[in-house]
Amino acid sequence: MYIAILGRQPSLGMAELEHLYGAQNTRWFSDQSATVKSDTLSIERLGGTQKAGRVVIELPASDWHRVSQKIVQAYVQAWSGAEGKITLGISVYGFNIDGREVQKTGIILKQKLKKNNVSLRLIPNSDAVLNTATAHHNKLGLSNNKVELLVVKGGNGNIIVAESTGAQNITALARRDQERPKRDAFVGMLPPKLAQMMINMTTKVDTPSIRILDPFCGTGVILQEAALMNHAVYGTDLSEKMVKYSQQNLEWLADTHHLTIDATVHQGDAMDTKWQAPIDAIACESYLGQPFSAPPSPAKLDEVRKNCNFIISTFLKNIGSQIESGTPLCVAVPAWKSVNNDFTHLPFIRQIETLGFERYEFKNIDQDELLYFREDQIVARELLVLVKK
Numbered sequence: 001m002y003i004a005i006l007g008r009q010p011s012l013g014m015a016e017l018e019h020l021y022g023a024q025n026t027r028w029f030s031d032q033s034a035t036v037k038s039d040t041l042s043i044e045r046l047g048g049t050q051k052a053g054r055v056v057i058e059l060p061a062s063d064w065h066r067v068s069q070k071i072v073q074a075y076v077q078a079w080s081g082a083e084g085k086i087t088l089g090i091s092v093y094g095f096n097i098d099g100r101e102v103q104k105t106g107i108i109l110k111q112k113l114k115k116n117n118v119s120l121r122l123i124p125n126s127d128a129v130l131n132t133a134t135a136h137h138n139k140l141g142l143s144n145n146k147v148e149l150l151v152v153k154g155g156n157g158n159i160i161v162a163e164s165t166g167a168q169n170i171t172a173l174a175r176r177d178q179e180r181p182k183r184d185a186f187v188g189m190l191p192p193k194l195a196q197m198m199i200n201m202t203t204k205v206d207t208p209s210i211r212i213l214d215p216f217c218g219t220g221v222i223l224q225e226a227a228l229m230n231h232a233v234y235g236t237d238l239s240e241k242m243v244k245y246s247q248q249n250l251e252w253l254a255d256t257h258h259l260t261i262d263a264t265v266h267q268g269d270a271m272d273t274k275w276q277a278p279i280d281a282i283a284c285e286s287y288l289g290q291p292f293s294a295p296p297s298p299a300k301l302d303e304v305r306k307n308c309n310f311i312i313s314t315f316l317k318n319i320g321s322q323i324e325s326g327t328p329l330c331v332a333v334p335a336w337k338s339v340n341n342d343f344t345h346l347p348f349i350r351q352i353e354t355l356g357f358e359r360y361e362f363k364n365i366d367q368d369e370l371l372y373f374r375e376d377q378i379v380a381r382e383l384l385v386l387v388k389k
């Protein structure tokens with residue numbers, strides 16, 4: 001079993017895991033973490049998980065002192081006789097303790113191991129949790145002698161100790177986002193992590209290589225992430241400029257990552273394009289309307305909302321007539337935050353059934369929670385996870 005430490009918006013990370021691994025294998029453990037029953041879990045493909053670890057100890061509810069003793073006991077035994085230096089980081093979630101308390105556990109373990117001639121390099125904790133950057137830069141979890149213990153208190157008080165199998169590769173994610181040759185602030189900057197989550201909400205962990213369509217491909221972030229997961233990619237966009245941007249970004253990805261990418265990219269209006277088969281899944285960030293830096297007036301909001309509603313519902317009717325029943329879709333659509341912090345949604349969502357789609361039934365989350373936004377953003381992305389009826 002694995003534990004996943006979820007990202008800034010845990011419901012999104014949970015939805016990604018549930019879709020990939022199945023509802024029967026995924027459970028909330030705390031409001032920031034989930035357990036996943038699986039033999040393997042590859043963090044490289046997950047956008048919504050910051051760290052993942054193989055569960056090694058499960059304990060009933062107890063205080064940090066007892067947990068700390070158990071950890072020291074277990075690892076003095078496990079590492080006595082170990083060869084070479086061990087690097088250790090400890091991250092503790094859900095206990096009300098500071099970095100110094102966590103550090104103490106490491107120091108006690110270090111002293112005990114020293115007596116057995118085992119040398120330990122301890123990563124200092126300024127907080128109870130080592131941040132993803134520290135874990136990633138120290139390569140914790142990526143080899144046998146670089147270990148990060150993830151100690152997590154569950155919602156029911158029970159405790160899991162896991163050995164990390166890696167932290168999100170923030171360097172690679174930032175590179176894919178910032179170093180690609182073509183970016184466009186107006187079209188928007190879909191974070192690669194969100195693109196990964198969206199693709200994962202259309203696939204299962206054992207899905208073979210399939211062909212994924214993004215009919216609003218823009219600069220091609222979804223195409224890039226799907227190609228990195230070994231899928232064939234198919235992108236279309238209304239704008240010729242965006243078609244070129246996607247092509248150039250995919251060429252850059254193929255060159256820099258030594259990939260052979262099976263890509264088709266051409267111009268097309270999503271409302272009436274006839275796409276070339278096969279289309280196995282659809283992941284797209286649809287037209288989001290204009291960006292706003294402050295909540296728009298009711299009249300302006302009404303105008304933009306009607307326009308987006310028309311484009312996206314017409315697109316769904318069009319694509320619905322071209323794909324097989326059971327085809328999965330993850331479509332990001334706009335939702336607008338008001339001054340009271342509630343959201344105005346697109347009207348067609350309520351009638352999605354009449355357009356020939358069902359919403360995917362998640363067990364661990366409510367689909368209404370699938371809103372991606374930063375505090376300062378007016379236009380959120382609402383993820384619709386759908387299946388063609």
Ligand SMILES: C[S@@+](CC[C@H](N)C(=O)[O-])C[C@H]1O[C@@H](n2cnc3c(N)ncnc32)[C@H](O)[C@@H]1O
Pocket residue numbers: 187188189190215216217218219220221222236237238239242268269270271285286287288311
């Ligand atoms: C929010 S952006 C998507 C950005 C994209 N995820 C990326 O990686 O850059 C929406 C895109 O939809 C395109 N678009 C707008 N209306 C369209 C339509 N009717 N059919 C196809 N594309 C459309 C725009 O040109 C724009 O590139």
